[in-house]
Amino acid sequence: MKRQIITNDGRKVQILRVPYYYQSESDWLCFVFSLKMCLDYFKNIYQSDFIRSNTPNKSVDELKHLTHTGQFMGTRVDDSLVNELSREIPSIKFSLDEKCSINTLLDNFNKNLPAIVLYNCSYMLYEEEGPGHAGVIIGILDDNDLILHNPWLGPEVLVKWKDFQKGWELEYNKVVIMKPETQTKLEV
Amino acid sequence: MQVVLFDMPLNEEDARKIAYNVIRSELGSIPYPGKPELKDGIWIVPIIVRYPRILSIGDVPEKVRFMNFENVGEIKIDANKGELLYRPRYYEVNNIIKENLEKVRITVEMALVKVGANRFAQLPFPAHIHSPVVDILSWLLINDKIDMAKDLSLIGVDDKGKYVQNINLLESTGLIRKSENLILPSNNLIEIETRYQTLPEKLSSSLAFFFEKGYTFIDSIKQVLGPHLTITGFCYEKSLEYGDLIPISYETIDRIVADVYRQEVKRIKLPRYLIQLETVGLLEEKIMSGKVVWSGTEEIFRKIQGEEEILQPVRRFFA
Numbered sequence: 001m002k003r004q005i006i007t008n009d010g011r012k013v014q015i016l017r018v019p020y021y022y023q024s025e026s027d028w029l030c031f032v033f034s035l036k037m038c039l040d041y042f043k044n045i046y047q048s049d050f051i052r053s054n055t056p057n058k059s060v061d062e063l064k065h066l067t068h069t070g071q072f073m074g075t076r077v078d079d080s081l082v083n084e085l086s087r088e089i090p091s092i093k094f095s096l097d098e099k100c101s102i103n104t105l106l107d108n109f110n111k112n113l114p115a116i117v118l119y120n121c122s123y124m125l126y127e128e129e130g131p132g133h134a135g136v137i138i139g140i141l142d143d144n145d146l147i148l149h150n151p152w153l154g155p156e157v158l159v160k161w162k163d164f165q166k167g168w169e170l171e172y173n174k175v176v177i178m179k180p181e182t183q184t185k186l187e188v
Numbered sequence: 189m190q191v192v193l194f195d196m197p198l199n200e201e202d203a204r205k206i207a208y209n210v211i212r213s214e215l216g217s218i219p220y221p222g223k224p225e226l227k228d229g230i231w232i233v234p235i236i237v238r239y240p241r242i243l244s245i246g247d248v249p250e251k252v253r254f255m256n257f258e259n260v261g262e263i264k265i266d267a268n269k270g271e272l273l274y275r276p277r278y279y280e281v282n283n284i285i286k287e288n289l290e291k292v293r294i295t296v297e298m299a300l301v302k303v304g305a306n307r308f309a310q311l312p313f314p315a316h317i318h319s320p321v322v323d324i325l326s327w328l329l330i331n332d333k334i335d336m337a338k339d340l341s342l343i344g345v346d347d348k349g350k351y352v353q354n355i356n357l358l359e360s361t362g363l364i365r366k367s368e369n370l371i372l373p374s375n376n377l378i379e380i381e382t383r384y385q386t387l388p389e390k391l392s393s394s395l396a397f398f399f400e401k402g403y404t405f406i407d408s409i410k411q412v413l414g415p416h417l418t419i420t421g422f423c424y425e426k427s428l429e430y431g432d433l434i435p436i437s438y439e440t441i442d443r444i445v446a447d448v449y450r451q452e453v454k455r456i457k458l459p460r461y462l463i464q465l466e467t468v469g470l471l472e473e474k475i476m477s478g479k480v481v482w483s484g485t486e487e488i489f490r491k492i493q494g495e496e497e498i499l500q501p502v503r504r505f506f507a
Contacts, residue, residue, distance in 0.1 A: 074217030
């Protein structure tokens with residue numbers, strides 16, 4: 001589930017084999033594409049046969065519909081959305097956590113789980129606040145620098161921890177956590 | 189019932205947090221809260237949009253720019269109770285963003301039509317395109333005059349309105365004039381007729397004149413130029429956002445045509461449109477990493493950038 005890459009500043013790091021999809025012309029679909037990347041990882045790569053078999057194949061259009069993502073406005077990411085995702089994709093338990101720290105991200109990564117971080121990409125890049133953005137954490141280096149799949153800017157992007165923190169704090173350090181549900185639910 | 193977990197009265201940070209939660213759960217990820225202001229015991233938090241535009245070279249993401257749409261609404265919170273007093277509806281904010289994007293698109297198309305008038309006029313116009321402007325000019329070039337009472341009676345009531353509207357547009361550009369019930373060539377059309385020998389040249393030149401002088405009548409021009417203007421407008425708009433000419437993949441252009449026209453027949457004609465646009469010098473084909481991509485031309489792009497008067501209303505949107 002992991003492979004090694006060399007970052008553009010020459011460091012070796014193990015990353016999760018999460019497939020990357022570029023968001024292309026749809027400027028408002030970052031969460032949908034992040035979700036697609038993670039679901040395809042659980043469907044095709046994750047270690048558990050049960051999870052791979054029970055995670056559905058969802059197209060971008062299906063995920064747009066499922067997340068009620070609006071043209072021009074983006075996705076309304078809140079507790080209601082993650083509850084709905086958990087209902088519709090029962091192999092994964094979704095939760096939206098706030099005030100997370102690097103430990104949250106490390107915990108997930110060490111369990112071979114990607115995490116969708118909600119951060120302010122504009123502030124991170126240009127020190128000017130902008131829209132909320134979603135990306136997938138696929139790797140963490142020793143000094144907490146991150147490797148991120150950024151639907152806007154490309155795969156395996158190295159992001160300095162001090163830069164990421166700036167943008168993350170504006171979105172209240174939110175993370176969408178995805179935990180595989182390996183037990184079959186009892187339906188009465 | 190709203191559960192409030194903040195100290196009262198609310199401070200600025202807490203007001204921002206409440207507004208942020210409202211925006212994220214009721215509106216979406218694109219808008220964000222601005223700096224709260226306290227007025228008469230009410231925190232007023234502006235809702236700001238800096239709209240992301242992803243810019244790619246071909247299909248490879250290159251950078252993201254943010255268009256400044258500024259305040260699109262506000263949220264009001266009772267500072268003493270922490271209660272939400274007002275927030276705009278989803279569709280209100282959505283429509284403002286949509287209108288701003290539309291404004292940018294139309295403005296770029298106007299500038300493009302103005303500077304590319306001669307080249308657009310050289311495009312072939314299929315017979316089935318409903319274009320009163322082309323019909324009126326063609327009629328005058330061959331039949332010398334239009335009798336409003338007699339000649340326009342040939343067309344139905346619905347279409348007649350469009351012809352009358354376009355007659356007024358052509359009159360405002362000085363190509364035609366009215367004399368009681370007659371429509372006659374005006375000085376500019378006469379000058380064009382004198383200068384050129386063949387009918388196709390005269391029609392093409394008079395259309396170029398109309399595009400250049402009448403670029404603000406973009407809806408009527410779009411009836412003539414249709415997908416050609418949609419495609420070139422998109423390519424040059426992306427380049428303006430990027431700040432330089434940017435190559436665009438065939439797939440991206442195909443997606444735009446599909447989104448705008450929702451007719452498969454238009455998509456089948458896309459290769460033809462691209463070849464025509466290259467023939468008249470509005471687009472260029474390039475090879476990048478073994479893939480064919482399309483971009484505007486340096487000359488047209490520089491001219492569009494120079495159209496300060498037209499672009500001025502939307503300059504602030506380009507960060």
